[in-house]
Amino acid sequence: MAPHDHAHGSPFAPSDSPGRTPDAQLPDTRGKIAVAFAFTATILLAQAIGAALTGSLALLTDTVHMVIDASGLLMALVAATLARRPPSSKRTWGYRRAEVLAALAQAAVLAGVGVYVVVEAVGRLRKPPDMPSKTLIVFGVVGLLGNAASMLALASARRSNLNMRAAFLEVANDALGSLSVIVAAVVIATTGWQRADAVAGLFIAALILPRAVKLIGEAGAILMETTPRGLDLDEVRRHMLSLDHVLGVHDLHASTVATGLPVISAHVVVGDDCFQDGHAVAILEDLRTCVAEHFDVAIRHSTFQLETRSASQRESGIHACGYADAASRSAARTPDGS
Known part of the structure; x- marks a missing residue:
């Protein structure tokens, strides 16, 4: 793993100015999001007209989904812009978590739409209205083409952060929704089975709900400052205890500020002589x-407080995440002595 920069405390220094260049490692996804938003907003208008003309639940659901997509992409664009603003003495991480908040908001609204569709579809399965299949096909194709164009605009940056992932998933799900509208229209046209429209609506809801729940969980984990996925904090503690002169580790915390920005901090107990003979550095x-x-997990920002055993014992309260000391070092050492 390549070496990483390890800033201590705040990620900005007094020399930082309001015009500071944003983090160079933060990809600029605003252009891609803007293109996807333009496509989505255009198709939204077309599908809204189609839903009004046909009365189709599947097309109405897809239209509502498109409304969420459009608003979600707009929020993603705002979040991507805010995330590039420099940190300050008031907001030490800048607006890096704006993308997490935007993803959480999108996912919550998607979940609400999914529940509504399920309730409405159940009613229509009992008493299906007549659907104009040819008109449905036309608007379904228009929606599918527009969503395909949006997906192409977002595809190359979909893994860059949680915000882009949420935006891409929404557009991808909506493309499948448009495809289900087309399939339902074809079934109605060839068989006359009007319930196909409600079934297509349920299919779209099935696409929406699991992904919405997953995004809510991922965004919530970041906001709750859960240990980054893939990082075993017990293993981190063992490695730290295996280092020479380290007598104990407590208040060990690891979390994620935003996508691609994990941080770690700890209080590390060392011998009194380490502050006298230069070992501390x-x-x-x-x-x-x-x-x-x-x-x-690549940890770019780490903060460690070195303290003597006597200073550690004077700290009040119970140490967060427990306390481990030199008695564990023999167990912490790996076979190669690392």
């Missing part, structure tokens, strides 16, 4: 290297 460097190179 070497210990800090060893700790930074440890969390940067030994684990699958």
Whole structure:
């Protein structure tokens, strides 16, 4: 794993100015989102007209989904713009979490739409209205083409952050929704089975709900400052305890500020002599290297507080995440002594 920068405390320094260049590693996805929003808004108008003309639940559901897509893409565009604003003394991480909030809002609204569609579809299965199949096919094709264009605009950046992932998933789901409208229209035209429209609406709801729940869970985990996925904090503690001069580790925390930005902090107990013979600087460097190179998650920002055992014992309250000391070092050492 390549070396990483390990800033301590705030990610901005007093020298930072309001015009500071945003994080160079933060991809600029605004152009792609803007293109996708333009396509989605255009198709939204067409499908709204189609839903009004036909009275189709599937097309209405897809139209509502498109409304959510359009508003979601607009929120994603705003979030991508805010995320590039520089940090300040008031907002030390800038607006990096704007993308998480935008993804959470989109997912919550999608979940609400999915529940509504299920309720409405059940009623229409009992008493299906007549659907103009040819008109449905026309608007379904228009929607599918527009969503395909939006997907192409977002595809190359869909893995860059949670915000882009949410936007891409919404457009992809809506494309499948448009396809289901077309299939339902064909079934109605060839067989006369009017319930196909309600079944297509249920299919769209089935696409919406699981992805909405998953996004809510992922965004919620970040906001709750859960340990980043793929990082074993017990293993991190063992590696830290295996370092020379480290007597104990407590208040060990790891979380994710935003997509691609995990952080870690800990109180590390060392011997009193380490502050006298210059070992403290070497210990800090060893700790930074440890969390940067030994684990699958790339930790770019780490903060460690070195303290003596007496200072650690004077701290009030119970240490968060427990306390581990030198008694565990023999168990912490790996066979190669690392």
